[in-house]
Amino acid sequence: MIEVYSWATPNGHKVHIMLEECGLPYRVKAVNIGAGDQFKPEFLAVSPNNKIPAIVDPEGPDGERIALFESGAILVYLAAKTGRFMPSDLRAKYEVLQWLMFQMGGVGPMLGQTHHFRVYAPEKIDYAIERYTNEAKRLYGVMNKRLAKSKYIAGAEYSIADISIFPWLRSWKNQGIEWNDYPHLKGWLDEIAGRPGVQRGVEVLAQERKPLVDDEARKMLFGAEQYKSH
Structure with a gap:
């Protein structure tokens, strides 16, 4: 086990x-x-x-x-x-891996900093709040554009790229996000949230x-x- x-x-x-x-x-x-x-x-x-x-x-x-x-x-x-949740086809596999790296190098660190300066920092620093909120919005925009033409983040099939990104977007309120700006991403988020395995996790x-x-x-x-x- x-x-x-x-x-x-x-x-x-x-x-x-x-x-x-x-x-x-x-x-x-x-x-x-x-x-x-x-x-x-x-x-x-x-x-x-x-x-x-x-x-x-x-x-x-x-x-x-x-x-x-x-x-x-x-x-x-x-x-x-x-x-x-990882394709066997080599090209599709690298598609998943690049979006996984996008989460590891961008979504996680940047949204984490957004949480910190908007919610946890004892001193509210306007520059930091604006800088990371803007980066959060940029990242949301990247994902929204991707999902306008792809069912899932890395392609037609649900993968570890979706699994890696989803938990970070559950705290969208802390990130200063308005969902009206990201309809494709919101639809994806709602679909992933409805999966029984995700709900248990x-x-x-x-x-x-x-x-x-x-x-x-x-x-x-x-x-x-x-x-x-x-």
Whole structure:
């Protein structure tokens, strides 16, 4: 059974959704990032970057244990393990991978910064809010144009590219988005949200997560605790 070290965040939900969609048995080990669980030695042994999610599969590609961190790498691994949500055709495969990289390099980092400066930062910095809100709108525009001519993000079939992007767009209100500007993307979002595997995936650990309101949690997530030796 796959062990999933995770929390109820967009990156965590990517892996929860993939596991639910594939029907793989798994056991969740909650890593409360607001309480500093990500700095515990047992987690760092699996995820040296002290970020969730990470997995341990006792039955890796060669039948031996494998540990993986980085949500994109985990999605690629699970797609290869199950033969699902990644095309076998080489051209189509690279189409999926480029949109997965678009999420990993753009959607996740930029929308994460948008959340930070619009919601979590103790000081409201107009320049930062405007800069990242504008970038969020740009990224939404890229995806909306893509979905005007493609059923799913990477082509005609649902893939790990869709799974990777969907959780980040659930927080559209925090990103200053008005859906009237992105009708094709909104239709895609609603369709993905209706999938039973997706609905199960976003519920994983959802009851455990609490609003980020205390200074100690902010220190763990945004302060010097991130790079101190633990």
